[in-house]
Amino acid sequence: MSSSFLTKSYGKTTSASVRTHYDAWAASYDAEIIKNGYATPGRCAAALAQFSDIKSTPMLDFGCGTGLSGLALRLAGFDMIDGLDLSPEMLEGAKATGAYRALDTIKAGADLPVPKGTYANISAIGVIGVGAAPISVFHLLMKALPRDGKLVFSLNDHALADPSHQGAISEWTDCGAARLLFKEHGDHLPGINLKSNVYVIEKA
Numbered sequence: 001m002s003s004s005f006l007t008k009s010y011g012k013t014t015s016a017s018v019r020t021h022y023d024a025w026a027a028s029y030d031a032e033i034i035k036n037g038y039a040t041p042g043r044c045a046a047a048l049a050q051f052s053d054i055k056s057t058p059m060l061d062f063g064c065g066t067g068l069s070g071l072a073l074r075l076a077g078f079d080m081i082d083g084l085d086l087s088p089e090m091l092e093g094a095k096a097t098g099a100y101r102a103l104d105t106i107k108a109g110a111d112l113p114v115p116k117g118t119y120a121n122i123s124a125i126g127v128i129g130v131g132a133a134p135i136s137v138f139h140l141l142m143k144a145l146p147r148d149g150k151l152v153f154s155l156n157d158h159a160l161a162d163p164s165h166q167g168a169i170s171e172w173t174d175c176g177a178a179r180l181l182f183k184e185h186g187d188h189l190p191g192i193n194l195k196s197n198v199y200v201i202e203k204a
């Protein structure tokens with residue numbers, strides 16, 4: 001089960017084409033992705049809740065899209081969520097959920113608009129990978145965390161096929177700069193038989 005936007009998602013190569021794609025998809029994104037059983041937000045939120053008892057301090061949902069990730073984080077108990085996204089049209093959806101304290105656009109490759117250490121928890125759910133944000137976003141978010149801060153994020157099977165994605169995680173964990181707390185392969189979009197890894201990484 002799939003339709004045009006979802007099947008076109010995994011071929012974008014430039015940030016301009018990614019933004020154009022998500023702007024155009026925004027109005028039908030929720031319906032299409034929910035129809036295909038989008039499971040990763042719930043899995044990420046549950047994983048972060050398992051390792052972080054800091055739920056009422058500001059957290060960042062990077063690449064928040066229309067807010068499905070924020071709604072899942074809210075259900076898991078996180079109640080002060082700021083969202084950033086490349087696509088203004090996707091952000092309109094996030095605004096309508098009421099799940100976020102603040103929302104803003106961010107340009108691809110830009111630094112976060114807050115000082116390092118602002119967020120003890122950061123999520124990037126369905127954001128990094130083929131046709132979406134580059135792996136440099138992972139490094140950006142890890143650098144933004146304070147010591148003991150946690151990043152929950154996902155890599156779908158398309159992203160996992162590119163060894164540079166897992167290599168980026170090893171760059172942090174192999175030298176002790178971060179600890180891998182959680183890694184689980186499970187459903188991403190069962191409607192198109194796509195799975196994802198969910199990770200929780202803690203900065204040392």
Ligand SMILES: C[S@@+](CC[C@H](N)C(=O)[O-])C[C@H]1O[C@@H](n2cnc3c(N)ncnc32)[C@H](O)[C@@H]1O
Pocket residue numbers: 015018019022041062063064065066067068069084085086087090106107108109124125126127132133134137
């Ligand atoms: C598949 S959607 C996931 C949205 C939301 N997290 C969810 O789980 O439904 C990917 C989102 O990442 C955003 N995105 C892609 N590249 C980005 C970048 N470099 N910086 C910020 N957001 C980006 C897109 O605009 C899109 O809203």
